[in-house]
Amino acid sequence: MTYNGAMIPLRIHRALIVLLLVSASIGLVEEGLGHYGISRDVAKFIAGLMTGFMVFVLAYEGGRVLRFCGKDLDEHFSRRFKLREIRRRVVRKGLRSLLPLVRIAPAFGQGGRSRAFRFFRRLLRLGGRRLVAVPSRREKVRAALLEIGILEERRTGKRRRDGIRNLEKHGERRSNGQPAKMLMYVSIVESDRFIAITVNQGQTHRAFISSRMVDSMTPGALRGVLAHEYGHVVSMHPFKQATLLGLVASVKLSFGVPLGAVVVILLAYLFMLREWEYVADAAAVERTSKSDVLDAFGQYQAIAGEKNMSVFNEFFSGHPSFHRRVAAISAMAPAPSN
Structure with missing residues (x-):
């Protein structure tokens, strides 16, 4: 799943600080342009461009923004x-x-x-009593990442070198058996909801996985979830989404967009998100296995009790219906064995 910050529990006061800084920056630009005698239309155009740029920056640095505004990480x-x-x-x-x-x-x-x-x-x-750290969740995530050929970027020094060597030993799980130093940050969100999103974080990416998903899913299903999230990474979906959001905000605030065009853009955007989910599913199957990805869907439906969407509801959703995604995965040809 690509950027959807609303899924992460937020600290409202910090989110308001971010919005206040963005609004104040745009207001200062408009005030400065007016001070130098620039016409109102030109000032509106420049302010719209700046707003789009700031939207792009917030989405491009989504990992850091959500770590600052999020809670229970x-x-x-x-x-x-x-x-x-x-x-x-x-x-x-x-x-x-x-x-x-x-x-x-x-x-x-x-x-x-x-x-x-x-x-x-x-x-x-x-x-107080001596606290004992419980590393089971973090270790479970690290083990799943290692199995699909991804190293968690928070590792440094000797642990990082050891992790890269372990990736080379597990190269047979990846396409063509070629070891690669695939890196990604992962944060665990303390939540009873099923949360799995991937956002841009500068030149890297960060995935947010809920504690319930880590605790309730088997290692194979967790591999399928993380491989799906990394499918968004290799397809550059978070960066494309940040660019698209910034572009739409710039055009909307600089030139104005009719209401009918807004509806068309929204529906096209939702269609694009649905297609991205199919792409990420296919990338997940290539990185891990078809059974792992199907297990992730099956366990999610069994635990969360989510039902298949109708065609009408799917038309207004950013995710395809589960049964359509499962059918697409089942129809994929098995990966060639090495």
């Missing part, structure tokens, strides 16, 4: 884990420094000893 939980561990260590050090006072508390009688122990217990609660 695994990066946030990692920072929370580290902060709590720091607090625990500081409190434990304080307890060790106060331990001599607790030992001499009996010299002050029963009341002094009781007060000392109560104070000690409060400090223990403040320090």
